[in-house]
Amino acid sequence: MIRKHKVSQNEAELDITSFMNLMIVLVPVLLLSLVFTQIRVLNIQLPAQTEQLMQQEQDNPQVLELELQAQKLRLNYPAGQLLREFAHNEQGEPDFAALSAFLQDLKLTWQQQQIEKRDISILAPESLDYQTLVSAMDTVRSFKTVVAASVVDAELFPLISLGQLPAEHSGGPE
Numbered sequence: 001m002i003r004k005h006k007v008s009q010n011e012a013e014l015d016i017t018s019f020m021n022l023m024i025v026l027v028p029v030l031l032l033s034l035v036f037t038q039i040r041v042l043n044i045q046l047p048a049q050t051e052q053l054m055q056q057e058q059d060n061p062q063v064l065e066l067e068l069q070a071q072k073l074r075l076n077y078p079a080g081q082l083l084r085e086f087a088h089n090e091q092g093e094p095d096f097a098a099l100s101a102f103l104q105d106l107k108l109t110w111q112q113q114q115i116e117k118r119d120i121s122i123l124a125p126e127s128l129d130y131q132t133l134v135s136a137m138d139t140v141r142s143f144k145t146v147v148a149a150s151v152v153d154a155e156l157f158p159l160i161s162l163g164q165l166p167a168e169h170s171g172g173p174e
Helices: 017-033 050-059 096-112 130-141
Strands: 065-068 072-076 082-087 119-124 142-147 150-155 159-164
Touching: 065 130, 072 096, 082 096, 096 130, 096 142, 119 130, 130 142, 130 159
Parallel strands: 065 119, 119 159
Antiparallel strands: 065 072, 072 082, 142 150
């Protein structure tokens, strides 16, 4: 007779403490380095139809316009009458800092005169790049200021209408 001896085998325990320590450190580090998607919505208005525009100009001729031309920015108030021009800087980019400073002064002056103005029309040529248009919209919408030791966005002209700059005003090559 053949006897089979049972060999007793002790089962080895799995030591996962080092793995758990790694996970405890790794998970918060990955969560902190994660960039969440930020979606921003820019509320704009479509340009008015021709008849509506003519009616609006008769009712309210005080329209603030910003023309984004090839070599300069023109701020008109009322519509079509030059209020101020801003030449592009040495790199050929629009001088949005000077525009923002002027709009802040203009808004303050109007507030002192009890004029409530929250809308602006941006007129841009077809060939304008997207980033310049968005930068112009951000500049006229608000500006950074310090209130109670924290930086906040103060309102300038948040109601933005977009329109196409007429070809004779685009300032491009003739």
